[in-house]
Amino acid sequence: MTGDDGDITVLLVDDQELFREGVRVIVDAQDGMRVVGSAGNGLEAVRMVDELMPDVVLMDIRMPDMDGVEATRQIFLPDRAARRAAPVRVVVLTTFNLDDRAATAIRHGASGFLLKDTTPLMLRDAIRTVHAGNAVLAPQDLSTLLDGQFRSRTPPPPAYLSLTDKEREVFAAVARGLSNTEIAGLVFASESTVKTHVGAILRKLELRDRVQIVVFAHAHGLIPPSL
Numbered sequence: 001m002t003g004d005d006g007d008i009t010v011l012l013v014d015d016q017e018l019f020r021e022g023v024r025v026i027v028d029a030q031d032g033m034r035v036v037g038s039a040g041n042g043l044e045a046v047r048m049v050d051e052l053m054p055d056v057v058l059m060d061i062r063m064p065d066m067d068g069v070e071a072t073r074q075i076f077l078p079d080r081a082a083r084r085a086a087p088v089r090v091v092v093l094t095t096f097n098l099d100d101r102a103a104t105a106i107r108h109g110a111s112g113f114l115l116k117d118t119t120p121l122m123l124r125d126a127i128r129t130v131h132a133g134n135a136v137l138a139p140q141d142l143s144t145l146l147d148g149q150f151r152s153r154t155p156p157p158p159a160y161l162s163l164t165d166k167e168r169e170v171f172a173a174v175a176r177g178l179s180n181t182e183i184a185g186l187v188f189a190s191e192s193t194v195k196t197h198v199g200a201i202l203r204k205l206e207l208r209d210r211v212q213i214v215v216f217a218h219a220h221g222l223i224p225p226s227l
Helices: 017-028 042-052 068-075 078-082 100-108 120-131 139-147 165-175 180-187 191-205 210-219
Strands: 008-013 033-039 056-060 089-094 113-115
Touching: 008 017, 008 042, 008 120, 017 033, 017 120, 033 042, 033 120, 042 056, 042 068, 056 068, 056 120, 068 078, 068 089, 068 100, 089 100, 089 120, 100 113, 100 139, 100 210, 113 120, 139 210, 165 180, 165 191, 165 210, 180 191, 191 210
Parallel strands: 008 033, 008 056, 056 089, 089 113
Antiparallel strands: none
16 A cells, blocks of 8 residues: 555566566655565465555566466456455556557556566656556557457446446547546536546446556447547
8 A cells, every 4th residue: 555655655576586676776766656565476466465555566477376467367356456445556567569468467457568678767657657547558559459358349238328428428538548638628527527527437337447447448349439
């Protein structure tokens, strides 16, 4: 959970100790964030998320014993997530752009991915971005990643039908990757009103964050044509 001093707490997960220590140095050098633990495989990662309740997990994809995809799936199992006082965000670390495994991790609950050769500045910004509930890759890239994840779309569940007309309009805009500022201009409302609508959408659809709205839209064939 967020530290008593208000810092964003980070868990590092990678099977290469030298890489973990390098990332630790970068994260701990940033104002407002600190590393609270590190793990060398997915099994350790799942256990340490339960114990340490970090705000953000930097998760390697390819590891022994349990890879980052399965660890992400287990971290976001409903029973496990329900025991947390605050949400945890997972950023997948990969050496391949538009990696299919990264896409699967996002479908399981990750908030996006970073290439392992990313810059310290991009890493810092990514941690802050996912902590705020947003994705760490462009909406177009997220859409490209998810396109191949759903071979067939299922009809929207009854919960989607419970959204108001305005909430569906905001839902479509979020699915297109628009920011609250952009959505406010589109639907002729204030940003605070847009935030209220987004909150209602997340609550009604039982979703964690905006990234999961995009996943939901792909899964049920609700992606607007303009995306």
